Amino acid sequence: MFDIFGEFESAEEINKAAAGLKEEGDIKNLLILAKENGIEEEIAQAYAEGIIPIIADAESAAIGKLMVEKAEIKSQMPVRPIVDYLSTQCMETSFAEIVRSKGKKLKDCINSVEKKCREECKRTKEQYVPDLTVFKWAKAYYTEG
Template sequence: MFDKFGEFDSSDEINRAAAAQRREGDYEAILAIAEENGIDPEDAQDFIDGNVTALVTPLTAAFGKLDIEAAELEPYEIMEDWLGYIRLRCTESPEMAEAVRRRGKSLKGCIAALLTWSFKNQRPVPEEITKAAGISFKVTLGIPGMGKAKQIITDYYMGGQ
């Protein structure tokens, strides 16, 4: 991940790199920047052709990074929901989209923050529920609800922890 050009810190940084490559006429490099950062090849071609002035917006840069990270991580079930919450927060706030793009912030790190909260906030499941589930041993649960998960996500990416 991010092997050829490194991890860009912002949409502006991606756009500056792509603009430099366009000035040099290195269109293959622009396509490679797009591929490495999860940007649609058609968007890269529109940039190459001069149909748009920037390769990415803060939102497309954030979504591209999340796509690349998710492909490597292969989230499932609740992790997919958390990824959806991250995407939602990006659509709600340009600042959040920029924060997701920051170097050093990652989907793995965010899920780790959610998991840390989960383990610190486990509570016993009532015996009536475990019996109904056919479980005869003590069970604890600590998955954050949607509101808490969105708060943890925002804190992780925007530094509010």
């Protein structure tokens, strides 16, 4: 997942690494850095060419992390709607910064939601948990504790 450059704590860390690579003229590794962090190649190219001043802001860095982590999740739960919801919540910078932090993992979020769903279905004897409840639990994973 973050095999080459490691996991970054923030968009600022990604931007510092990208700036160093750009300064060295190492566009190949700049593109690898972008891919590893879920940043589109076109954005990385625009940054490398000086068209845009940074490679990522808090929101795009968080959404990129979610996309990279999503690709590695194996779950019986439908992960995409949860990721889509969390991505929209990343438009709020403070939430995006929490998502990007190293201590939070989408895999752990999904596991937590899955556990709560099982408990809720057992408690209510229903086979369904409303989407908004699931989304609330997913966001709470990032914002609580």
